[in-house]
């Protein structure tokens with residue numbers, strides 16, 4: 253037997269970094285959860301119990317905090333590239349670092365109609381994610397994303413014309429509730445090195461805003477024929493809006509809200525166009541995935 257693949261490191265490293273502008277008194281906070289898993293000539297730590305090749309996960313954790321102190325943590329794409337590059341530059345036997353940065357929401361409070369200088373709120377469990385693979389041989393591959401953005405629309409969604417056979421009980425609908433938890437990613441063209449990432453660093457935050465706005469606008473305005481068709485339109489629009497990307501993916505659960513027939517009670521009309529009271533379903537859920545490339 254032999255090690256066919258291996259990576260190790262520290263997961264779930266929670267970091268909060270404050271940025272205090274002395275001139276304006278305006279503070280900014282960034283909270284992220286970082287994972288950093290290393291690859292390289294490390295097989296003997298698995299096969300021989302030889303730890304001479306092991307950069308301890310505790311040291312990896314320490315490095316994450318030090319790197320956050322000495323470098324910008326925004327945009328997270330640049331921070332991930334800087335962090336991963338540290339390991340392949342410092343340790344000649346480490347050949348790749350797999351870095352995931354999940355940034356949590358601390359949205360500045362509006363107090364008395366004005367942005368507050370140092371108060372923030374967690375307006376949703378939505379996160380901004382970055383997954384980067386920093387490789388000595390292959391350069392820096394970065395995917396950015398949005399996760400956990402829960403949305404619902406109370407009309408503007410249909411689903412009909414699907415296969416009808418001896419397995420089908422689902423009725424066709426021209427007007428249904430549509431709800432999902434957005435999990436979207438956009439993959440950047442591979443970067444040669446950190447310098448190349450730094451050169452593009454002004455594009456990462458606008459790209460995230462674009463992707464988020466496109467997702468919300470398309471979700472709201474599309475007369476959806478299906479989850480499939482609506483998510484494809486979102487992908488097309490993100491590729492058009494962010495030319496430095498080469499691939500967009502969505503993974504959308506279809507969180508069903510079932511109509512409830514109440515006619516057994518004094519003939520109450522509560523289905524079809526009279527539907528008002530619905531039964532939210534925790535499970536099962538549809539799950540619709542796609543990956544859209546250029547060309």
Ligand SMILES: O=c1[nH]c(=O)c2nn[nH]c2[nH]1
Pocket residue numbers: 411422477478479480506538540
């Ligand atoms: O948008 C939808 N796509 C589907 O594939 C599906 N299947 N059942 N309901 C559905 N809704």
